Structure formats: structure tokens, C-alpha cells
Amino acid sequence: MNNYVEQVSEQMTLQEGTQVIEQLLLESYLQPGISTKELARKTLLPVPVAAAVKRELIKAGALVQERGVRCTPEGAAWIEEEWGYRGLYRSFHQALLHTNEWVEDLNVILKKLNTLFPLRPSVDVRIDQSKCTPETSLRRAILCLQQHALIGKRILCVGDDDLVSVSIGLLLKKLFPNGGHTATRIDVMDIDERFIGYIEAVAKEYDLPIRCHRIDFREPLPLTLCGQYDGFFTDPPYTLQGMSLFVSRGIQAMKRLKGLPIFLSFAHKSPAFMLAMQREFVRMGLTVCANFPHFNEYEAAEMIANRSQMFILRTTDQTEPEHSGAFTDALYTGEVKQTLRTYRCKQCSQHVFVGIKGEIATIEQLKNEGCPSCANDTFNMVEKRAVSGLGDSG
Template identity: 35%
Template sequence: MSTAADRVLSEVAAAVRLQEGPPGVRSVLRALRRLEPASTKELSRATSLPVPIVAAVGNELRRRDLVTKERPSRLTPAGRALLAELGMDLALNATCTTCDGRELVIPDVLDEAVHRLRALMADGPAADLAIDQSHCTPETKVRRVLALLTAGVLPGGSLLLIGDDDLISLAVAVVGDVLGAPIVERVTVVDISPDILGYVQKVAAGLGTRVETVEHDLRAPLPEQLRGRFDAAMTDPPYTPEGARLFLSRAVEGLRPGAAHSVFFSFGGKSPDDMLAVQREILDLGLVTHGHIRNFNEYEGSGILGGVGFFQHLLTTSATAPTHTGDFEGPLYTGDKRTRARRYECVACGTHVEVGPGARWPSIAALKSEGCPHCGKGPFRPGQLVPETTKTAETATATTPAPTAPVAPAPASTPANSPTPGWHPPTPEARAALTHRAAPYLTRQATEPDLPAIGEFEAEIARVSFGEDAIDDPAVWSARLGRAMEKNREGMIVASAPDGAPVGWCWISINTNAMTGDRYANFRSLAVSPLDNRADVAELLLTAGLEFCAANGIKEVTGRVHVGNVPMRTVYRQFGFDPTSLTMKLRLPAPEKAAR
């Protein structure tokens, strides 16, 4: 590998704080070379990296002109040249086109089972994302039954399901019904949800397979009557190392003593360190891996993990024993362990909201139930975790969507008492220090030749904010801002390199309150290219914008920010902005309907 190519991989990995490092960037490039044109979700499935991580890597590759701006993505000539330097310019795909690498193919005779299970899923309980539930597809359900048949666990034998939000008990029953006879001697479901258990009982009653259901919190040991009674167990536990260890331990509790009993284990893709912890739990239980299939499981609505997970066939040994013999205490589900909220974007309107600890919505399920706070709709696209310590200017640049239409100015507030100014122009010494930190970049008023670069800034902001639904044609943004520039270019400021090329821009417009006649400024946009001193350049731009306001006698600057956009709110706080108002929206019927 050349030093230059190696440096590119390292820079991209560092820019997105990729735990997998440069090898993770290589995997994305390799997958793109093989699959192009490819969507972010397709690349996530191919690499086992979460969708937000793949999207972030893709954005960094685009900034370096290695990947096309058009979606689905392709490599640019520069990207192909990089792959050639890395010795990776080979598109050979050895994955089986019949099973797509899953090793099992659903026979035609079971197509009916797939259709029936799809209907049962539509009528069944919704997934509770707060406890890491996410329903696998009907095809996955049938493949899991085929895995039991292929392993010799079925027909005959007894099966223990440690949790069954995927309704595998019904899949076993439906497959048996389609084939004309039950394929299991005994199937028992242990689950905490009375809704799931009630639905299983209701449906199984008419399918000819006896399904036993036990309502039980798996934080406690299995009931005595279930211990040591089963030939095989299956579980799709919470996606944490603790969840894997506990649910696998409960599965081991239920198996008959001795070696070579099967545990079928489904799990989502995690970082190498997390997967090391999970595999250590498996070894601590005295289990060995008999088979492992990547992307065997497909899930509905699991966008952040690309909608896929692996399927592992484990066998007991003479050393197998439960690791949790008493009650389990401590974090178990992903939400229990999460110390940071995650940003989600409303696909309908682009509003960014936070979900998780300390946020208004503790889970994405709660957000979906209530709807977007801005438009009342959804769905929601997962983004990155909210940093515990935000490098304010840099993060705000990456996550603040540019306006897609002229923004109506918020009326300037008129407090009863004269407010204390939250910002003062920097002293000459402070201004000189800031200029030194931001060197060699300087600020100036934007002009028409800058519009192509400004269009690139706004298009990139849109891509980061809205993903594949973004209006990401720089020409569109250049045209929009060109029309705005024709009306008034004051407050349009760029930071430029010594050769004049823009490396960032800020837009602050001056407006008049229609009610009071007072003039105020509206902070509309801020963006900076990836630079070593990016945060300093952002501060220089915003300072220039506020100095422009002060020079025009403006006493108040307002800014509209989505309620969930914490980084931009942090920038506001850094410069002394105070929250003063909340925009509320009510939708009314069309006039012709209202008149009836």
C-alpha cells in the first residue's frame, strides 16, 4: 500500500471516529467496488457497519471526490485510482446468487408458509424497541425453521424459545401445517410480553401444534419445570453483551445435560470490541460455534443496523453450564446501557430530534407514537449519537440543515426589562488571536463567483442532514442563493483561502418586525469545509456575521433551530444566545372542506 493511500484511509477513519479504523474504510470501498451503484443500506449490509457509520464514511469519501455525489453511489475516477493504489480494484463476487450467502434456500413448497406468516405478522403485536425487539421478516422465520430441520433438531425433538417476539413458535406450527403434520414434539415460549404470548396461543390453537407459553422475566432463573428438559433452544436476545450472556445462559438452563445439544443464536452487527465481548460470553458458557452465517437474519424497521444480523449455531460441551444462576441486576437492553441520546431526522420535514437518556423521547418507539414535533409525521431516519462533549462549531456545521425555502423571520422579542447583551465585539487582542488561529483563512463578503462553492456547502449539509432524500444538487442551491444574492448580498460572508477559494460561509440577513418596526437579524446558515482549524474558522465566520450586525445598528439576532439540534443550540449558547420562543404549528382543513 502506498503511503498516500494509507493516509487517506486513516484520515477518513479519524474524521468519523470509526472504531474499525482504516480497515473499516477499506471494507466500505471494497463493498462499493463490488456492488456499485449501491445505497447506504446495501453497503451497511455488506460491511456489517451501522447505516449512520456507512453514511458518515460515504460523506467523507465524497468530500475527497472519491465517491460520486449522485445516489446510489459509485466510485469516481479518483476513487478507482485509490483502489488501484491499494491493490483492491477487483469486483469479483463469489457469493452464491441463489441463497445470497445465507446457505439455505426456501423451497417452493414453503412459499405458502411465507405468505401466511406475513399475514400473521401484520395482525400481531408491534415490536417494542425499548427492549430491543425488531421483527424478522417472514422469509427469515422460515429459514430459521429450515435451520432446525437441517441440524436434525426437527422433526421431532423439543424446542425452547427464549423470547419470541419473532413468532418462531408460529413459524414452526405454520411450516408443520403446510407440510401436513406437526414437526416438533414440544415447543415452549418464555417471554415477558403477555401480548406476544396471548397472540401465540390464539393462533397456534388452530394449527395442530401444541405450543406452551410461559410469562416470565428472564432476569430471573427459568421456572423449575423448564430446566434441563429440552433438546434445543433458540434466542434473539437484546443487542448487548449482557443481553447475549443472560439469554444464552437461560437457554443453557433449559437444555438437557450433556454435549452436542444445540443453541441457535441471532445477534446484530456490532463493533469488533463488542463482538469480542459477546464471543467471550459464549466461551464462558462452555459453548462452541458449529456454524455462523452473516446476514442470515433480515429485520423489518432495523434501519440503523442495515436490517440484518448473523445466525450462529452453538453446541454444548462437557464444560457447558449457566453463568447466571440467580437474578440478574444491571443494564440489559441497549437503552439501559445508553448514556447518550441519538439524533433522528424526520423524513417528512427534516426536523432533527434527540431520542434517549435525558431527551423528551426515551425511545424511538415513543417518538413514533407521538409523531414529529414539527410536522406530526414520520418516519424517522437514525443519525449519530449526541456527543458528550461537542466541538461546537464543527459538529453544528455537519448537522444543521440549510433552509430549503426562505425562512420566515421570527418576531423579535420585547422583554419587559432591557436585556443584558449576550455578546460583545472582541477586543483587538482577542480579534488578532482569533485571526491567527484561523490563518491562513480570512473572511469577506460573498460574490457571484463564490456561488458554486456555496452551493457545494449547502448540498453537503443537505446530504448529511437528509441522507438519500436530500436535495443534493449544488446547482440547485447555487441558483437559489444566487437569487437571494441578487436581492441583498449583505450578511453573506465567506471564509476564503489565500487563493480566494471559499472554505466556509455564513449567512445573516437583516429583517424588520412587521408589528413593531424594529430591525433585527436572522441567523440562517453556517458551514465550513474539513480543515485542521475548522472550529476556529467557524468562530471567525460567526464573529464576522455578528460584527456585521453591530455595524448596522442591530440590537438583536434571532435564529431558528430544530428542537433536537443540540449542536446548533450549543453554538448559539457559546455566543450568548438565549432561548426565547417556541414555534407551534396547527394544520387546518382545506378551505373548500372547511366551508361545508
């Protein structure tokens, strides 16, 4: 069967990548009779570019111009077969895509989550775990759907004490009430065997397409898991090192395509920290396409006022992980607060001590200010040692 997206991408060079071809085709399937201007608005493309993509899809036999734009029977069959849209609960799907209001059908999913979430393992604060609410976990799954990053995709959770994999799986079952949908896969990577065991048990009970892997993100990612996924979720330790490492492992696991989404949950931080964080995004070749303050709500997480923000990042043709080998730096909040770390400037090799007893208090401050000798902002951590009896390093 023809791969219409590949056919068109061979005929056109789009800076936005193949994702916009896919989305334009999907919008024509979901809304038969859609106008070219509306396709341009949905895909964030200039009208002439959207029209050019449409023409190529018409040539390929996927679309037809007939009282607006719609799929041919062959094009619709391909979407249903390859992306798994056959049997879609269309009114529910459209309601989730086109409204920010709570949809009544979601209450069935939320009822199940309210039963499952209290039974999950207790959090391990040593590795910065926290428990988001069932509503938050489900909202993340809905956000994935709204970004056209769920149905027919391979989705990864880089750490999943928030059971996002379960919420996605249950949402899928509601979207395809007659069963038979096999095009979507959800994988979980986590170091905590308790959560892996619980997620696997829930997946078996509810017949959810979830596969779990015990992974220590300090170690290099197994090659068999690299280059496999269409997007990922992560709610990493709320340190600069934790964010950078977890996002790096997710990047390694993703396909090498432009425009793929990363759903990053992170605490609200100071302007200086956010500047350092966005430097990391740029260094990894990622763009920020959306930010939702107070998106995530947590149980008993007073240190972050029970709330955190959601970033949607997108890959580019320059996307590379900041960390690909073994990771030796302090990672979790408790580690960072109790260590004195020596960093070496990648450009001039000067050593800088970072920590409460160091020359600079935090790694984000060091990266914002740059090397004292050459102003370069990239460093290697060469040594760390515990320092006892310290107060809060901020």
C-alpha cells in the same frame, strides 16, 4: 421398545456425545443403502468411528449391512414411533435438507405467515424488540430442520417477538400433511403478554404444538422448566449483558447433553465486541459451529441496517450458564446507555466504573482488557445508577 441410541452409548464413549449416534441412525433411515463413508461425512465423524457406531447399531438390531446401510424393520419402526417420523412428506423433507434453493412447497407456509405477521403486536423498543420478516422466521425453522434439531424434539424460543414458534409449527404441519405427529413440542418464554396472547391464539387456530410461559429473564428460571429442552432459539437484546443472560437462561432450560444446538441471532458488531462475545461463549462452555452473516432481515431496523447474523452454538460437557440467579445489571440498550455501573473483580475485588462517565466505556471493553490490577476478566456488577443528559455511549 429398545432405545437403540442408549444401547450404543453404553457400549461406546464418544467425545461427540450421543447426538452423532442419533444422526447416524436417522441418516440410515432417511437414505436406505447409504455408504459408511457417506455416513461419516454426514455426521462429521472419522470413517473408523462411523464404522464402529454402525457396527454397534447392527449388533443392537437397528441397522443391517445390505447393499449399503439401512434400518431393519424394527429400527425403522422405533424411529417412527419414538421420534415421530411416520407420515413424513419425504420428498419435501429431503429437498429442504439437501438444497439451499427455495422449495415450492414453502410458499404455502409463507403465504400464511404473510397473513399472520402484520397482525402481531407492535414492537416495544424499551425492551429491544424488533420485527424480523416472515421469510427470516421461516428460514430459522428450516435451519433447525437442517441441523436435525426439529422433528421429535422439544424446542424452546427464549423470547419470540419473531414468531419462530409459529413458523416451526406450520413447517411441521407441512412435513406431516396427514396429521397425527405428536412427538415435537415447542415452548415459548417471553415477558411480553401481548406476544404470548397472540402466539397462543395462532397456535389454537392452526392446531400447533406450542405452549407459552410468561417469564422475566431477570428472575431465576423456574425449576420446572430447567433441563427440559433439546435446543433453543434466541434473538436477545443487542448488548453483551443481554446476550449472556438470554443464552444463560436457555442453557438452564436445556438437557444436560453434549452437542445440543443453540440458534443465536445477533447484530453485526465491532471486532472488540465480537471478541468479548466469544469470550462469553467460551466461559459458558459453548462452541461456535457455524456463523451466517446477514442471515436475518428485519422491518424498519435501520440501526442495525435491517440485518443481523445467525450463530449456531453447541453445548459441551463444560457448558454452564453465566447467570443462574437474579440478574441486576443493565440489560437493554437504553439502560446500558443511561447508567454508570460499578463492577467488582471476582479475583482481586477492585472496583471499576463502566459507562460514558466511567473509567471504561463498555463492559465488553472491560472484559477484553481485564481488571486494571490483576488482568482477570470476570466481574460482578455491584451497583448501577442512572445518569441523565448523556449522549450515545457507542
